[in-house]
Amino acid sequence: MANDRLLLDIRNLSIHYEVEDGTVRAVEGLNLRLGYGETLGFVGETGAGKTTTALGIMRLVPSPPGRVVKGEILFEGEDLLKKSEAEMRSVRGGKIAMIFQDPMTSLNPVITVDRQIAEMVALHQDVNEKEALERAVEMLALVGIRPERAKDYPHQFSGGMKQRVVIAIALACDPALLIADEPTTALDVTIQAQVLELMKELKRKLNTSMIMITHDLGIVAETCDKVAIMYAGRVVEYAEKRRLFLNPVHPYTQGLFNSLPELDEEQEELKTIPGLMPDPTDLPPGCPFHPRCGYAGPQCATESPAMVEVEPGHLVACPVRARKGDKP
Amino acid sequence: MNGRPLVDVRHLKKYFKTPKGMLHAVDDVSFSIDRGETLGLVGESGCGKSTLGRAMIRLLDASGGEVWFDGEDIMKYSDAAMKAMRKRVQIVFQDPYSCLNPRLSVAELIAEPLIVNKIFRTRPEMNARIKELMDTVGLAERLFGVYPHELDGGRRQRIGIARSLALKPEFIVLDEPVSALDVCIQAQILNLLNNLKKEFGYTYVFISHNLSVVKHVSDRIAVMYLGKMVELAGSRTIFQDPLHPYTQALLSAIPLPKVDAVRDRIILEGDVPSPIEPPEGCRFAGRCRHRQERCRTQTPELREIDPGHAVACHFARNLVQGEVKK
Numbered sequence: 199m200a201n202d203r204l205l206l207d208i209r210n211l212s213i214h215y216e217v218e219d220g221t222v223r224a225v226e227g228l229n230l231r232l233g234y235g236e237t238l239g240f241v242g243e244t245g246a247g248k249t250t251t252a253l254g255i256m257r258l259v260p261s262p263p264g265r266v267v268k269g270e271i272l273f274e275g276e277d278l279l280k281k282s283e284a285e286m287r288s289v290r291g292g293k294i295a296m297i298f299q300d301p302m303t304s305l306n307p308v309i310t311v312d313r314q315i316a317e318m319v320a321l322h323q324d325v326n327e328k329e330a331l332e333r334a335v336e337m338l339a340l341v342g343i344r345p346e347r348a349k350d351y352p353h354q355f356s357g358g359m360k361q362r363v364v365i366a367i368a369l370a371c372d373p374a375l376l377i378a379d380e381p382t383t384a385l386d387v388t389i390q391a392q393v394l395e396l397m398k399e400l401k402r403k404l405n406t407s408m409i410m411i412t413h414d415l416g417i418v419a420e421t422c423d424k425v426a427i428m429y430a431g432r433v434v435e436y437a438e439k440r441r442l443f444l445n446p447v448h449p450y451t452q453g454l455f456n457s458l459p460e461l462d463e464e465q466e467e468l469k470t471i472p473g474l475m476p477d478p479t480d481l482p483p484g485c486p487f488h489p490r491c492g493y494a495g496p497q498c499a500t501e502s503p504a505m506v507e508v509e510p511g512h513l514v515a516c517p518v519r520a521r522k523g524d525k526p
Numbered sequence: 527m528n529g530r531p532l533v534d535v536r537h538l539k540k541y542f543k544t545p546k547g548m549l550h551a552v553d554d555v556s557f558s559i560d561r562g563e564t565l566g567l568v569g570e571s572g573c574g575k576s577t578l579g580r581a582m583i584r585l586l587d588a589s590g591g592e593v594w595f596d597g598e599d600i601m602k603y604s605d606a607a608m609k610a611m612r613k614r615v616q617i618v619f620q621d622p623y624s625c626l627n628p629r630l631s632v633a634e635l636i637a638e639p640l641i642v643n644k645i646f647r648t649r650p651e652m653n654a655r656i657k658e659l660m661d662t663v664g665l666a667e668r669l670f671g672v673y674p675h676e677l678d679g680g681r682r683q684r685i686g687i688a689r690s691l692a693l694k695p696e697f698i699v700l701d702e703p704v705s706a707l708d709v710c711i712q713a714q715i716l717n718l719l720n721n722l723k724k725e726f727g728y729t730y731v732f733i734s735h736n737l738s739v740v741k742h743v744s745d746r747i748a749v750m751y752l753g754k755m756v757e758l759a760g761s762r763t764i765f766q767d768p769l770h771p772y773t774q775a776l777l778s779a780i781p782l783p784k785v786d787a788v789r790d791r792i793i794l795e796g797d798v799p800s801p802i803e804p805p806e807g808c809r810f811a812g813r814c815r816h817r818q819e820r821c822r823t824q825t826p827e828l829r830e831i832d833p834g835h836a837v838a839c840h841f842a843r844n845l846v847q848g849e850v851k852k
Contacts, residue, residue: 243708356797386570386735388794391779395793413708416781443785457713458783459742461765467720468713468742474678475708 204272205375205407206232206255211269213247213254216262220479224250226431228269229505232375232424237401237408239418239439241454242428245475248411251428252377255409256296257286274374292322295368299380301360305352311363312338312348315370322371337366341396358389362396369400379411394421415458419443427451430476430486436505437512447514449491485516493518530597531558532729533582533697538591540574540581547803551577553753554591556828561696564723564730566744566761568737568776572798573750575733579699582731583615584608595697613643616690620702622682626674633670635685636660639692659688664718680711687718691726699731704739716742737780741765746834749773752801752809755828759835769831769842772810808839816841 213225225247232238242248253259255271257278271278278289290296298304306314315334319325325333335345341362352360361381368376381397382390398421401408410421418425418439425442427435427450435448446452453471473490476482482489488498495518505513506520514520540552552574559565567575580586582593584600592599600611619625626635636656646652657667663684674682683703690698700719704712720743722728734740740747740761747764749757749772757770768774775792782789794813808814811821820840828838 243710358797386798387737387779388570388775389797390781391791391793394781395791414781415783419783419785419787420781440785443783454709455783457710459713459716459738461738461741461780461782464762465742468717470713470717471710474680474711 203233204231205234205236205274206230206409207270207272208251208255209270209272211251211254211271212267213250213259213264214267215264217479222478223431223481224264224478225254226481227502228431228433230426230433230436232407232409234374235405235407236424237410237422239422239425240409240411240428241413241415241418241425243413243475245478246428247431248428249379250431252296252379252409252411255377256290256294257281258290288322291318291368291373292371293373294375294377295371295373297361297364297368297376297378297381300384301357301364302384304364305360307352310349310351311343311355311366314363315367318367318370333370334366337370338363340369340400341366356389357385358392361385361393365393365397365400369404369406372404373406375407375409377409377411380413381410382417383412383414397421415443415455427454430478430481432486432515433505433513434487434515435513441509441512445509445512447508447512447519448516449493449519450487453490531594532561532563532596534558534592534594535582536592536594538578538581538593539589540577540586541589544802549802550753550804551801552581552588553804555750555753555755556591557748557755557758559697559729559731561729562723562727563746564732564744566740566747567731567733567750568735568740568747569750570735570776570798572752572801574753574801575750576701578750579617579701579731579733583617583697583699585617613693614695615697615699616693616695617699617701618683618686618690618703621706622674622679622686623706626682626685628674631671631673632660632665632677632685635674636688636692639689643693645693655692659692662691662722663688664714678711679707680714683707683715684718687715687722691722695728697729697731699733701733702735703732705734705736712739719743737777749776752798752804754809754838756810756838757836758828763832763835767835769835769837770810770839771814771816775813 208228208230211225211228215222215224228251240248250259254266259266266279312331312334315337316330319330319333335348338348339345343359343362382393385393412418422439425437425439426433427448429450435442435451446455456469457471459468471490476486484499484501485503488494503515503517505515506517508514508520536556538552538555542549542551555578567579569575577586581588588601592601603611633656636659637652640646640652640655660667665681665684704715707715723730732740732743744761746759747761748755751772757773764773765777768777775794778789778792796813799812806825807823808821808826811817826838826840828836830836831842
């Protein structure tokens with residue numbers, strides 16, 4: 199893939215947190231690519247390093263205790279890690295916007311919603327206050343909020359409507375990349391359906407690239423083009439959505455799919471992955487998944503697995519499964 | 527007596543007084559649960575499912591109605607009778623991070639119900655029972671003296687389950703027991719609950735907003751909307767033949783972890799209305815794509831459409847493929 203076609207190219211990124219008990223290797227040697235107009239699903243359990251990666255891209259990793267140890271984050275060909283704080287301020291909210299999980303806490307409770315959107319517009323674009331407020335009303339209309347509600351405060355909106363406001367703020371400056379960190383986790387399922395529908399529609403309209411961080415494979419199936427599965431700070435499998443859902447290769451990905459109760463089939467017992475996520479301050483040597491893995495051989499405990507291409511564009515960090523081919 | 531349900535809830539109501547008026551959290555709900563059965567209770571935030579779960583075991587004082595447990599109306603019980611009763615009914619809460627006293631060890635947490643009810647006279651007898659319970663719920667014996675903050679969510683939830691089992695109850699209300707857990711841990715806990723039921727014959731009410739989880743564990747499922755039960759049927763029936771428009775919308779809104787899943791999604795308009803002083807008529811009428819004049823004025827009762835399949839919708843029988851047949 200030619201590099202100029204990539205919007206985002208993360209190379210060998212490691213982010214650590216120094217805590218009392220030692221070093222938390224939240225992200226370790228992570229590689230990730232995102233093309234223009236693509237939506238990438240970023241899947242993993244609590245503590246897998248999804249949010250830390252997102253904060254790394256935004257250069258918002260709290261420091262101390264957090265520290266980007268090594269790696270590059272190439273965005274439109276430029277390394278974000280080399281930018282000054284002033285340059286980053288114009289990237290954040292301008293070229294890269296982020297939606298956080300909880301819409302209840304990401305809005306300012308004492309400012310009307312149109313002003314919160316206008317604030318963002320005025321910061322990044324050369325407009326006067328009136329123009330910024332007009333843009334705010336436009337953005338509200340885009341996310342399905344009527345103009346007469348522009349002067350309302352966040353507490354006057356329901357959870358789903360608040361998340362719409364947050365989306366309006368994020369998209370106000372027409373970012374090239376939108377990072378959505380569990381944008382619907384705090385919402386009920388019928389409201390979640392509304393918000394996901396809206397996000398899909400806006401993506402079609404604006405052609406924004408998106409990273410969708412989620413633990414819900416259903417949301418990935420519905421909104422994403424590509425999927426990266428994370429485990430213990432690394433990407434263990436990366437593929438186009440169809441390939442990953444129809445042919446998951448990494449043992450962890452398979453375990454993740456197996457532990458979901460099915461809606462359209464009867465199951466007596468759910469298949470579970472034995473054991474627990476490893477302690478992030480004390481990751482096992484070699485492949486971090488090997489103590490829980492049914493396929494593990496002796497080399498898994500010593501060698502850190504590299505990403506292997508098992509079919510075009512389908513990368514798996516498991517030499518054992520990659521050798522065996524597609525069928526277990 | 528044979529054929530008598532273990533739990534029979536009749537016209538249960540729970541209203542809360544608020545400055546703006548009465549909040550109808552649970553409004554005239556009736557159903558029964560057989561011994562050994564699992565009833566799933568689903569609905570979105572604020573539909574009253576947790577309030578119902580608590581009111582039916584008198585953790586909340588109901589505003590009206592009866593709850594018959596094993597042939598007796600426990601709403602009429604004195605405090606003393608209720609205390610004895612509490613050995614037979616237990617609850618497991620959602621958040622294993624906040625429902626355990628952080629200053630008690632695993633053993634002390636599990637011992638608490640045994641001490642309160644003076645079950646054992648000697649320490650060794652009690653410790654033996656604690657170890658037995660830890661084994662039952664899959665907690666390693668080495669965790670006997672550790673504190674909850676040292677444990678992950680799944681293990682904490684196992685403590686909550688062990689506490690609820692300590693007094694050998696018959697009936698357990700599980701209030702979102704896996705909602706705070708990651709999918710892999712969730713699967714482990716669901717398997718544990720199913721195995722316990724098989725081994726000890728418990729009767730469960732399983733409250734959750736996650737429909738695939740509810741389907742996996744339940745024999746029958748009740749769907750709630752704004753304090754009312756809108757549909758009650760066998761768990762397979764609810765998924766294959768949902769009759770209430772809200773149930774249909776709720777099911778269609780679940781994102782399925784599959785590519786190529788073909789289905790018609792029903793996107794509901796607007797939000798759940800306020801449960802404070804709700805107007806007459808069907809509570810779902812404002813968001814329902816099939817609503818008629820009558821829905822605004824007349825409250826639909828939960829009535830049996832097919833054997834074992836009850837729906838609270840005036841037009842349930844006539845909603846064919848999304849259209850109202852006149």
